[in-house]
Amino acid sequence: MRRILIPVVLAVVLGATSAMADPVVGQPAPALIGTTFAGRPFDLAALRGRVVVLNFWASWCGPCRVEMPELDAFHRRWASKGVVVIGLSTDKPEATPLAQRIADQVSYPMLAAADSAADGFGMPRIIPATVIIDPTGTVRTLYTNEDGLLTADKLAAMVKPYLPRRRDVMVLHGVH
Secondary structure: OHHHHHHHHHHHHHHHHHHHHOOOOOOEOOOEEEEEOOOOEEEHHHHOOOEEEEEEEOOOOHHHHHHHHHHHHHHHHHHHHOEEEEEEEOOOHHHHHHHHHHHOOOOOOEEEHHHOOEEOOOOOOOOOEEEEEOOOOEEEEEEEHHHOOOOHHHHHHHHHHHOOOHHHHHHHOOOO
């Protein structure tokens, strides 16, 4: 009886853990800590105060590769407005060299999920998948390939509601 019970308990516990780790709109973003392909430390929590666009991709995923130039253009345009684009490769460890070569082609930071010290997001159900996180660290949008290919215009519409309004920025800096 004990040999049967242990695997059942482990399956329930592990299943509950991965379900709890999935990002839920309206809830705080899970932890994500690792090292970028460029060798820089990364901690999602350090980006509080900014809007974060977290894109899950893989080297073998055609739609992921199609979205990357859009994400790159968006990153270049919106970084000065407090928006950070991060790529999270879902490739297996043996594909990391290829993922790194792909990451070198874009201007936004990327890291490998397999190499992350903490990845509370787990593996997405479908890729590409993009999570929008507001400045308070709350998940606001989950966008997947089922919603169509992601474009810079779609991203802009998703992040604009979470950017500070111009008046808010002036008040924050002591200008009324």
